[in-house]
Amino acid sequence: MKNLFSSLPKDLSAEVFEDIVSSESVRIERIVSKGHTSPESGWYDQEESEWVIVLQGAARLSFDDGREESLGVGDFINIPAHSRHRVSWTDPTCPTIWLAVFYI
């Protein structure tokens, strides 16, 4: 992969997570969703902080304090480590492309 919008996975029956960069301190990941929510149950509760941007499609994140954030193209959010959250909606009509940077 040399272009974030190309080589999209053909099988989107499940969300697809692909590492682009992985070093000791940072991991850059492309995530492609299509109508998925995640995790299946409960919350993400991560050791690392995560900065994430939607670059195609649309999504909604929920936080365990009740907050909801709708993300369209170009919208980004920073999620501190251990801020419990989940993907509560992604556009079912087209692939949603996320770029996520996990860091310590």
Place this chain on the structure above:
Amino acid sequence: MKNLFSSLPKDLSAEVFEDIVSSESVRIERIVSKGHTSPESGWYDQEESEWVIVLQGAARLSFDDGREESLGVGDFINIPAHSRHRVSWTDPTCPTIWLAVFYI
């Protein structure tokens, strides 16, 4: 700034660099160029590695081994620390928006 494509600097007489995230190990930056090349003279020779993607516009990078890379929307490249490089061209007709992740 909550959207990478909004709040573009009005004054693009010089390139504009804005920190989005800054931690001990990572820095995420938006760079907006319009016809600029950089640095003014010589090469970037960085202590950190840099992963960079063009999200609007177009650009060209040159490396001191003679390699050139043209980047359109969605194209990304990983530049290891101390890989001497420069921005040899950016589209003069519209702002080019880069997202850069500097990491160790």
